[in-house]
Amino acid sequence: MKYIFDFDDVLFYNTKRLKEIMYMHLEKAGVPRNISEAYYKTVRTNQFRLKDFLRHFSVDESIYEKILEESKDFINEELIILIKKIKKENCYIVTYGDKEQQLDKIKITGVEALVSRIIITEDAYSKKETVEEICAKYKDEKVIFIDDKVQYFKDLDFKKYPNLKTILYTGQNAKKLLEEINK
Numbered sequence: 001m002k003y004i005f006d007f008d009d010v011l012f013y014n015t016k017r018l019k020e021i022m023y024m025h026l027e028k029a030g031v032p033r034n035i036s037e038a039y040y041k042t043v044r045t046n047q048f049r050l051k052d053f054l055r056h057f058s059v060d061e062s063i064y065e066k067i068l069e070e071s072k073d074f075i076n077e078e079l080i081i082l083i084k085k086i087k088k089e090n091c092y093i094v095t096y097g098d099k100e101q102q103l104d105k106i107k108i109t110g111v112e113a114l115v116s117r118i119i120i121t122e123d124a125y126s127k128k129e130t131v132e133e134i135c136a137k138y139k140d141e142k143v144i145f146i147d148d149k150v151q152y153f154k155d156l157d158f159k160k161y162p163n164l165k166t167i168l169y170t171g172q173n174a175k176k177l178l179e180e181i182n183k
């Protein structure tokens with residue numbers, strides 16, 4: 001069995017925690033939260049780049065490093081319990097976003113050491129293609145794809161890849177997730 005994990009809001013508390021400290025640091029630098037939040041709403045539909053976001057407010061560039069450093073504990077411990085039970089060679093991260101930024105976050109959390117491959121796709125469509133490529137490569141094995149956004153499931157070709165199973169991640173703990181995987 002192969003396991004594909006999304007990163008943001010699955011393995012990593014991106015919205016719950018990273019975004020919060022981003023607003024906090026901006027506030028400290030003199031940007032009120034209502035201003036940064038309003039701007040975030042205008043840029044989030046495109047690929048979000050934290051560096052560009054900070055640059056927009058002309059804050060000190062060292063804030064990026066600070067945010068990154070503070071993010072190292074924002075890992076979803078429940079899922080790490082699960083990942084540690086799975087053989088490393090069966091574990092993948094497939095994440096959509098800016099390459100440099102995603103890699104920075106993945107590295108700082110240390111989760112890189114627990115998976116065999118990390119694939120960062122820079123457009124949303126490639127995420128589907130990457131998942132399907134893994135299904136094609138391991139067609140005799142079950143492939144479990146765990147993501148917090150249902151939009152990444154809708155174009156997947158379940159007819160062509162009957163070995164694929166998707167699980168919508170909504171905060172399940174390790175035990176519950178394991179039950180869903182084995183269902």
Ligand SMILES: [Mg+2]
Nearest residue numbers: 006008009148
């Ligand atoms: Mg996500």
